[in-house]
Amino acid sequence: MxxxxxxxxxxxxxxxxxxxxxxxxxxxxxGASGSEADVAAESEEAADADxxxxxxxxxxxxxxxxxxxxxxxxxxxxxxxxxxxRSIVGFDTPPAYSSVLAQFVFDGLLELDPTxxxxxxxxxxxxxxxxxxxxxxxxxxxxxxxxxxxxxFTSADVVFTLTAALDPANQARTAADLAxxxxxxxxxxxxxxxxxxxxxxxxxxSLSLPIHxxxxxxxxxxxxxxxxxxxxxxxxxxxxxxxxxxxxxxEQLLLDANPRYYKGAPAIPEAVLVDVADYDVAAARLAAxxxxxxxxxxxxxxxxxxxxxxxxxxxxxxxxFAISLNVADPLLEDPRxxxxxxxxxxxxxLIDLIEGGLGEPALSPLINTSVEIETGTSLATxxxxxxxxxxxxxxxxxxxxWTVDGEPxxxxxxxxxxxxxxxxxxxxxxxxGIDVQLNTGDYSDIFGQLFADPSGFQLFTYSFGxxxxxxxxxxxxxxxxxxxxxxxxxxxxxxxDVDAALDRARDExxxxxxxxxxxxxxxxxxxxxxxxxxxxxxxxMVIADSLDxxxxxxxxxxxxxxxxxxxxxxxxx
Amino acid sequence: xxxxVLGRIATLVPMLLVVCALTFALLDLAPGDPAxxxxxxxxxxxxxxxxxxxxxxxxxxxxxxxxxxxxxLGGVVQGDFGRSAIDGxxxxxxxxxxxxPTLLLTxxxxxxxxxxGLVLGATVGLLPDRGPGRLARRAIMAMTGxxxxxxxxxxxxxxxxxxxxxxxxxxxxxxxDPGEPRTIGATLEHLVLPAVILGIGTNLGVFxxxxxxxxxxxxxxxxxxxxxxxxxxxxxxxxxxVVRTSIIPLIAQVxxxxxxxxxxAYAVEVVFGWPGLxxxxxxxxxxxxxxxxxxxxxxxxxxxxxxxxxxxxxxGVIDPRVRLARSDS
Numbered sequence: 001m002x003x004x005x006x007x008x009x010x011x012x013x014x015x016x017x018x019x020x021x022x023x024x025x026x027x028x029x030x031g032a033s034g035s036e037a038d039v040a041a042e043s044e045e046a047a048d049a050d051x052x053x054x055x056x057x058x059x060x061x062x063x064x065x066x067x068x069x070x071x072x073x074x075x076x077x078x079x080x081x082x083x084x085x086r087s088i089v090g091f092d093t094p095p096a097y098s099s100v101l102a103q104f105v106f107d108g109l110l111e112l113d114p115t116x117x118x119x120x121x122x123x124x125x126x127x128x129x130x131x132x133x134x135x136x137x138x139x140x141x142x143x144x145x146x147x148x149x150x151x152x153f154t155s156a157d158v159v160f161t162l163t164a165a166l167d168p169a170n171q172a173r174t175a176a177d178l179a180x181x182x183x184x185x186x187x188x189x190x191x192x193x194x195x196x197x198x199x200x201x202x203x204x205x206s207l208s209l210p211i212h213x214x215x216x217x218x219x220x221x222x223x224x225x226x227x228x229x230x231x232x233x234x235x236x237x238x239x240x241x242x243x244x245x246x247x248x249x250x251e252q253l254l255l256d257a258n259p260r261y262y263k264g265a266p267a268i269p270e271a272v273l274v275d276v277a278d279y280d281v282a283a284a285r286l287a288a289x290x291x292x293x294x295x296x297x298x299x300x301x302x303x304x305x306x307x308x309x310x311x312x313x314x315x316x317x318x319x320x321f322a323i324s325l326n327v328a329d330p331l332l333e334d335p336r337x338x339x340x341x342x343x344x345x346x347x348x349x350l351i352d353l354i355e356g357g358l359g360e361p362a363l364s365p366l367i368n369t370s371v372e373i374e375t376g377t378s379l380a381t382x383x384x385x386x387x388x389x390x391x392x393x394x395x396x397x398x399x400x401x402w403t404v405d406g407e408p409x410x411x412x413x414x415x416x417x418x419x420x421x422x423x424x425x426x427x428x429x430x431x432x433g434i435d436v437q438l439n440t441g442d443y444s445d446i447f448g449q450l451f452a453d454p455s456g457f458q459l460f461t462y463s464f465g466x467x468x469x470x471x472x473x474x475x476x477x478x479x480x481x482x483x484x485x486x487x488x489x490x491x492x493x494x495x496x497d498v499d500a501a502l503d504r505a506r507d508e509x510x511x512x513x514x515x516x517x518x519x520x521x522x523x524x525x526x527x528x529x530x531x532x533x534x535x536x537x538x539x540x541m542v543i544a545d546s547l548d549x550x551x552x553x554x555x556x557x558x559x560x561x562x563x564x565x566x567x568x569x570x571x572x573x
Numbered sequence: 574x575x576x577x578v579l580g581r582i583a584t585l586v587p588m589l590l591v592v593c594a595l596t597f598a599l600l601d602l603a604p605g606d607p608a609x610x611x612x613x614x615x616x617x618x619x620x621x622x623x624x625x626x627x628x629x630x631x632x633x634x635x636x637x638x639x640x641x642x643x644x645x646l647g648g649v650v651q652g653d654f655g656r657s658a659i660d661g662x663x664x665x666x667x668x669x670x671x672x673x674p675t676l677l678l679t680x681x682x683x684x685x686x687x688x689x690g691l692v693l694g695a696t697v698g699l700l701p702d703r704g705p706g707r708l709a710r711r712a713i714m715a716m717t718g719x720x721x722x723x724x725x726x727x728x729x730x731x732x733x734x735x736x737x738x739x740x741x742x743x744x745x746x747x748x749x750d751p752g753e754p755r756t757i758g759a760t761l762e763h764l765v766l767p768a769v770i771l772g773i774g775t776n777l778g779v780f781x782x783x784x785x786x787x788x789x790x791x792x793x794x795x796x797x798x799x800x801x802x803x804x805x806x807x808x809x810x811x812x813x814x815v816v817r818t819s820i821i822p823l824i825a826q827v828x829x830x831x832x833x834x835x836x837x838a839y840a841v842e843v844v845f846g847w848p849g850l851x852x853x854x855x856x857x858x859x860x861x862x863x864x865x866x867x868x869x870x871x872x873x874x875x876x877x878x879x880x881x882x883x884x885x886x887x888x889g890v891i892d893p894r895v896r897l898a899r900s901d902s
Contacts, residue, residue: 074751081856228662248755249670250848251747272751277843277852280730281746285846287738288745444861448609452625 073271073547073572076282076294080275081249103564104255104271106210106238109139109158109192111565115551119370119511120204124153124211124239125192134199134509137207139192145262147213148243155186160214162194170227177206199507201514202471213237241266241568251275266568267549283542286310292544292572298356304542313541315563317465318369320362321350321418323425323532324460326491331409332458336393338529342379343386346428350535353424359537364522365477367536369470371511373519376526379533383432402433410435413459416446422461425534451483454490462531464488470518471506477521477530478502489530497524546573581885585878592874593649597642600863608634610861611658632658645867654868667853668868672876674748675849678771679838679876681764683827685772686780690823693717693777694784695816698792699807714785717778725837728774729767729844736766746846767845775837776830783826787819821892828884831877 077083083101110120110128122128125139145153162184165172180200185193196203216237220230227233235244241263242255253273257266274291276282282294283303296304296312304312325332325341332338351359360367364375387397395402395409402409411434415422419440426436436459450457464476474481479494481487501521508514541563543550549570550563608628629635633644648655654664693713700706719728737745743766749755791797792815800810839851846852850869857865 072752082860248749248848249667250852251749251846252751254752270752274747274751275846276746277846277855281733281844281846284730284733284738285745287734288741290745290751442861444610444613448606448613451613452606452609 071269071572073268073567073570074290074292075271075273076276076285076291077273078276078278078282080251080253080273083273084247084249084253101253101273102210102240104240104242104273104567105236105244106212106240107145108208108210109141110204110208112205112208113565120208123208124158130509134201134507135196137194137196137203139194141190141192142262143190145239146260147215147239148237148258148260149213149216150260151213151215153211153213153239154189155192156189157211157214158192159184159186160218161209161211164212164217164221164227165209167221169224170221172227174206174209178203178209201506201509202469202474205469205471210238210240242271245270261568263568267571271567286542292547294542296540296542298354298358298537298540301356301540307542309545310542311545313543314358314538315541316368316538317536318367319463320365320367320465320536321421321461321463321534322362322365323413323534324462324490325530325532326454326457326460327493327530328455328491329458331404331411334393335528336389337395338532339379339527340386340389340393341429341434341532342529343382343389344429344432344434345381345425345532345534346431347381347535349428350421350424351537354420355535355537358540359535362533362536363526365464365473365525365531365533366470366518366522367465369465369472371470371515371518373515373522376522378526379529386432397433400433401435408435410437411458412437412439413461414446414450414457415440415461416443418461418463421534425461425532450490454483457491459532460490465536470514471502473521474502474506477525491530493530495524495528498528544572547571548573577889578882578886581882585882589871589874589878593646593871594642596867596870596874597645598638600866601638601641607658607863608632649871654871655864657862657864664864664868667865668850668872671848671850671853672872674847675835675838675842675851676876677760677764678767678842678847678849679834681768682771682775682838682841683834685769686776687823687827689772689777690780690784691816693781694819695788695811697781697785698788698815699811713781717781720774720776720778723774724840725771725774726840726844729770729841732766732770732773733844742766746844748848763845763847767841767847771834771837771841774841775834776827779826779830780823783823784816784819787822788815791815791818821888824884824888824891828881828888831880831884834880835873835877 107124109123109125111123113119113121124142124145126142128137128139130137139158141153141155141158147153162178162181164170165174166178166181168175180196180198180203181194182197183193183195185195187193194203194207212232217227217230217232220232221227235247237244239258239262241258241261243258245254245256247253252275255271255273257269257271259265274285276285276291276294279296279300280303282291283296283300285291286294286296286304287307289309301312304310323341323345325338327333327338347361351357351361361380363377363379364373366373390402391397395404396406397403398408411429413422413426413436415438422438422440426438429436450460465472475487476489477493477495477498478487478489479492479499481489482492483490498521501517501524505514505517505521508517547570549566551566606625606629608625611628611632612625633641636644645655652665654668656662657664657667697710697713700710702710723731733745737743744750744763746763748763749759753759788811797810797814800814801807838849839854841847842849842851843855850872853865854869854873856862857869
């Protein structure tokens with residue numbers, strides 16, 4: 001035993017020396033990887049030639065194992081433990097990143113369909129009707145759905161899930177999204193009636209939350225067990241395309257195809273979610289051929305571009321990066337100053353320095369949402385227009401430094417999650433003569449301080465755009481969406497035209513009428529900005545050529561959740 | 574001997590207490606309100622400020638620091654590290670689950686560095702300082718220097734790319750292949766690369782130099798010259814006398830380098846997706862899950878202290894002088 005490890009060590013030591021000598025010149029080693037890739041390509045060709053023989057289509061990594069991995073979907077993901085420990089019974093709706101797992105294991109009453117502009121379409125519900133006053137939603141459920149344990153799915157499960165999500169004792173993170181729900185009832189086994197206390201069009205998206213089985217979770221919650229500590233949470237049962245098989249904490253989650261899935265059993269019999277610590281590790285495991293797909297950032301593109309057997313798919317995102325402005329601060333009260341800041345910030349520098357050139361300036365808070373509207377240009381980067389506006393607002397340019405009442409202007413920028421972005425924004429404003437003091441810190445700390453007392457803040461890095469329904473901006477812009485009311489309008493921004501447009505968009509169920517309301521919102525918000533709108537960046541998904549049938553659609557809020565919407569139709573060759 | 578071991582344990586208990594107290598106090602010094610932080614983490618939106626007060630009461634945050642520390646320590650002594658503030662899961666169970674993989678990796682990495690240090694050190698010590706021997710000596714010394722200059726995290730990333738990606742000799746991560754059973758064979762296969770990298774990335778350099786210095790010094794020592802004059806074979810002299818004598822400082826060094834080793838293991842765990850304490854600590858730090866951070870710190874402290882103790886006991890067994898000297902002091 002010792003002798004073996006000695007010999008191994010000697011070989012490895014020699015190689016380590018070699019690698020040290022080669023330094024970081026990766027081109028030196030491409031010869032080796034090329035030959036390995038050729039082998040992989042050959043075996044793939046062999047598999048193509050003989051479709052029936054699935055065992056031959058192995059990726060290079062398991063060549064020494066000889067197992068038939070061709071029929072296993074292997075997904076690299078971060079935060080695996082978070083998905084499991086927090087989301088399963090956190091009643092998270094799809095806007096939460098944790099719902100990646102929900103898309104495999106669970107179904108909702110409705111789902112968001114990328115092929116139909118991300119509008120909610122029936123899932124567990126076969127159809128639904130909305131009353132004329134927009135207050136009563138009646139869902140007719142499918143009768144051919146069973147839980148993974150074989151029990152039939154009924155309206156009682158829906159009533160149970162929605163009631164549990166609304167129960168403050170369960171501290172569900174979705175409770176706020178469902179706040180408009182007044183009652184949930186089930187007249188019979190296939191009908192669910194949701195009554196709202198006020199018209200609330202976005203409720204359909206909230207009702208896509210995963211439905212849990214009453215017969216398994218009900219008794220435990222009844223007994224007062226917090227959702228995260230239930231036996232059910234350790235091995236949840238859903239109705240979705242894949243069934244929970246085995247969880248290895250910190251490492252991987254194994255799922256089996258659900259043979260009873262109502263849309264038909266998935267074509268790939270097993271799925272594995274593999275935890276990758278960060279994007280560099282993801283890139284390495286992709287390059288080693290161990291995983292079929294993973295997200296990477298612009299920083300890893302050099303490592304995965306041209307990787308044999310994989311393609312990089314760049315997918316647009318709904319996520320907008322922005323700087324929140326304290327409209328109550330004396331320096332920022334004047335809307336002209338806030339427009340000017342939008343004109344002065346160098347968006348292209350952000351895109352180039354942070355996103356590797358792959359991004360778009362965001363000139364509206366509504367980017368890639370399910371409502372299409374034209375973006376205005378009044379907030380676009382235009383240094384001269386910005387300077388003119390500052391002069392109108394009474395700022396004085398003294399030798400390249402902006403002053404107010406003879407004092408040089410200095411603004412504080414607080415950041416809790418994007419230090420690089422904050423640095424670039426600060427330096428681009430400094431270049432225009434506005435001093436910016438940067439204060440970066442931990443996410444929960446900085447946000448916690450903001451939520452507890454926003455009055456001391458001036459500029460604040462922020463990002464939004466989570467749900468594709470444009471109503472997501474309501475909690476940012478509406479004067480009623482204050483922190484005290486559970487909204488995100490931390491600085492008490494208030495604009496009557498913005499309020500009116502946002503309210504109208506909630507009342508209207510007609511898509512065209514909603515689009516008009518959001519166009520009106522956008523115009524009013526651009527004239528009285530609450531944010532310096534920065535940019536939106538795409539997400540890079542590296543996907544194996546052997547996978548077929550996927551449609552990346554749109555990526556929401558940095559996390560790839562829509563990719564899985566049709567996972568049951570994917571095939572692997 | 575038993576008295577000696579018990580005595581050593583008795584001196585380690587206050588040390589562990591100090592570690593616990595320091596960790597607790599340091600985390601307490603972190604800016605911001607823990608209740609507000611937790612509420613922010615839990616909320617899908619802004620935290621409910623009344624919930625912040627509730628949390629503060631639930632967690633007993635208004636009590637003075639010594640009271641909170643005493644309460645927490647009381648639980649720890651009974652093996653209860655409390656519940657995660659973020660997801661409510663019992664922390665003890667999670668930490669113990671992760672301890673096994675960490676011990677396996679740390680132990681294997683240590684073995685690699687000891688065996689490697691002995692072999693390379695003896696080689697360096699015996700090679701003549703001229704001709705090709707000189708070159709080989711330099712090469713080995715330069716290679717073992719890696720662990721002095723490059724942080725373990727970078728050694729791990731580099732090793733991952735070279736051996737798992739470019740050469741494809743080893744799996745690139747995890748403790749088992751995706752979806753495959755977790756067999757002993759699979760675990761070993763996944764263990765080799767991270768363990769070797771951990772060994773090289775942490776202590777191989779120190780151990781090699783230590784052994785090399787010892788061997789060089791002792792090849793000139795009187796007892797070696799005597800042995801030589803009795804025409805005992807060179808190989809026998811080295812293995813039976815020289816290396817054995819150098820082992821004592823090596824064991825002492827192992828004890829001293831435990832903290833460095835455990836730290837290195839955590840870096841390697843993150844890169845190789847090894848489901849141990851290090852991974853857990855990084856995630857807990859991202860989530861600001863103080864209960865988990867505390868538990869991981871204390872358990873890591875225990876591992877380090879236990880390693881120290883083991884090295885001490887071993888030294889005492891091998892060399893009674895150590896035992897005497899230490900129990901005197």
